[in-house]
Amino acid sequence: MKSSNIGLWIAGAVMAWCGWIALDMATPLSSQGRNYSTLPEVKNATVPVLVEFYADWCGPCRSVGPVVEELSREVSDRAKVVRLDVDLQSELAASHGIRSIPTFISFKEGREVARESGAISKAKMLQMLGL
Structure with a gap:
């Protein structure tokens, strides 16, 4: 890996992490769609x-x-x-x-x-x- 590509690798890792967070937040909450609470x-x-x-x-x-x-x-x-x-x-x-x-x-x-x-x-x- 060239030292000039380190910035691209870091940017890619940050974008992947942001995408993971966005997907996680878009996942429906587990209690929605349920008929009853566990309480x-x-x-x-x-x-x-x-x-x-x-x-x-x-x-x-x-x-x-x-x-x-x-x-x-x-x-x-x-x-x-x-x-x-x-x-x-x-x-x-x-x-x-x-x-x-x-x-x-x-x-x-x-x-x-x-x-x-x-x-x-x-x-x-x-x-x-x-x-």
């Missing part, structure tokens, strides 16, 4: 369910945590709100295609109906629940 709270729910996937070390998760807890108390008669620690439930998070935290997924009749990543407002959470 018992979702499977057996007769009301809408909002699941927050979070971690204790995550700054945005810590900031939105009290809002999620408050929402859970406010809508307890009309919906379920569940917080799921991805460090303790990594397989469950992976089965739902969680790639960033916090991620909120709302389920109705066991089906995923909405998904948002990042710290969201209480109004957005209510919207995801259809309330």
